[in-house]
Amino acid sequence: MTWHTFFAMGGYADYVWSAYGFATVVLLWNIASAVHRRRAVMKMLRELALAEQTPKESAAQHYVH
Amino acid sequence: MSHNLLGTARCIFQRDLLLAWRKPADVATPLAFFVIVTSLFPLGVGPEPQVLSRLAPGVLWVAALLASMLSLGRLFAADHADGTLEQLALSPHPLTPLILVKVAAHWVTSGLLLVVLSPLLAMQLNLSGHAMVTLAITLLLGTPVLSLLGSVGAALTLGVRGGGVLLSLLVLPLYTPILIFGAGAVTASASGLDTQAYFSLLGAFLLLALGFTPWATAAALRISLD
Amino acid sequence: MTGRRAVAEEVLLEVVNLACARGDRTLFENLSFSVQPGELLYVQGANGCGKTTLLRTVCGLTQPAEGEVRWQGTAIRQLAEEYRNLLCYVGHANGIQGDLSAAENLRFGTCVGGADSHTRIASALQSVGLSRAARLPAKFLSQGQKRRLALARLLVSARPIWILDEPLTALDVDFGATMNERLVAHVTAGGMVIITSHQELAVTVPIRRIRLDS
């Protein structure tokens, strides 16, 4: 079996590869959105923690940055 | 001397009917919707009698389904806004049977009226006499299930933003079995087939819904009041 | 066994380590108190500190985040109907339908509350000064009259525990005084009252106070 016949999928390449392509997109979206959601929560919590500090402190911290 | 459950149930039933009687516009709106939607179909698909009678079971059932869903807003919203629902939840009687009574009163002022209207619209769509009777029977068995399933959705979306559209998203998928067997029975009857199996199935759905949904609706109401 | 029972009967309504939250804001936590027969508990605190939530939790409408409310030593969640049978709650919402008359509203309210009311409706309406409005659709009543109609449920249903959320709002001074008398009568007869109010309570019985925001 050559690579060519493998990719040709007996003439059904369009259907098979678009199905597998779509499945890959869905699986990757799942991972990306799960990771992104956790990061977004973490970012929000960091902003919250920052906002709860007194203005003076956060100004000083900003200056150090 | 305290009221028994039946006394309270009768009290709720009478009150809801009385309110519907005093606010006829609220009752009439979903019925008007039912009539208008079914009257629009001939304009869309053409007036040929054969085409109409072929489409009639589905059109009538889908329109009844939507009309029944639209009437759900009336089920709990006013009682939620004015605090009556809190009083129901604090009643010394269990909430589940009280909910069943409310849904029953609601069905009498929505689903039952759809049944009464259906022969008129069936005539408009050129449905045969026999199929017309079948339509009325399936609506009689099916619309209570729609009200019962819908009550869960209505309770869940109480006071939630975008409640109306959300309600349709929650409730319509749950309605599919009723649509399939309701419209299926009318189609079968129009082509002269036996409809006994459909009636039995719709009856079974009704029993199942009676047993299960009031409990879910009561739970949903307590969640919405929390 | 008997000793425990005696203690349990002494403490009737008990709030144990209660914590309530709205969204993810904690309104109050570690709140404990008890109410005895013949006591009036006045719940105080700034707006939004959870007075209404506390009252609804004591009713069993709202589930606490932690802790529990007990009646005679048993959690009200388990007692359910048995506990609700002792309760009359008048919240912010009056529970009045504008398209029903005042008498119909009161009859429905007491019927849902499980009390047989046929004989007492008229006298209750009279004692809240609404007998002439009995057949008027409730939508034509003023805010104060609606409040009075809601409070009339207390008189008809004859329950030992009254839970009242701002009962005096929108009431005129005269009826405010009548309401205070009713509270005194209820407490003197061995009833219990848990109440929030912006107006000072002018009652002649001792008041127990708790502050939620301190």
Add this chain to the structure above:
Amino acid sequence: MYKYASPKNFYALAGRLVPWLGTITLLLFVFGLYLGLYVAPPDYQQGDSYRIMFIHVPAAWMSMFVYVLMAGAGLVGLVWNIKLADMLATASAPIGASLTLMALVTGSLWGKPTWGTYWVWDARLTSELFLFFLYLGFIALQAAIDDPRRSARAGAVLALVGVVDIPIIHFSVIWWNTLHQPASIGSLGKIIAPTIYPTMLHPLLIMSLAFFLFFFTVVLIRMRGEILARERHTGWVMQIVRSDANAPEARP
């Protein structure tokens, strides 16, 4: 076991499990795809187009499994008031919905060479479509309610009603399908069933296991996010946030 029912311990445990589960999932996917796309011979009727089965069928199975799991978790959260169960239900919904969509799209791509059209009101596809709507309803309901506790409990009630209705919908659709479809068009399931050989069964089972573990990997990551969001007032989350804030630029 009970120790891990606290959000704090579960967060740590999930964090340790995710890399392992992820690696096993990846290996299973590679092995399953190798068997399914390379080793398994073409079907004598459908040629190579049947290979879509190796993703369509696991996705369809998972879509139903996830809904049942969601309803079960919702019930546990509702009755015993366990936050982790609520979070499991909420975290499962988008994954379940996306797998349902995958089953729909791959099913319709398989349908084109088999039936000559992308969409046929076949029993399995129609059931999947309504399952997708049920998922959308659950997600929309939870998104519309701000209070996390009310949102979780309302979702649980909806999922429970849905899980009772799903078999009824499925059975109704099959009945309806046999009434309305001409006999020449069989359902996808019927086409596979008689022709399944071990060479086709093995990749199917391995791909199913891969999907199963994939779901658990992703649901654990999602639950970690949910835990952080819902427990944000607790000391241990604040500590994590502070230690994370010390090196914010260190991460990509």
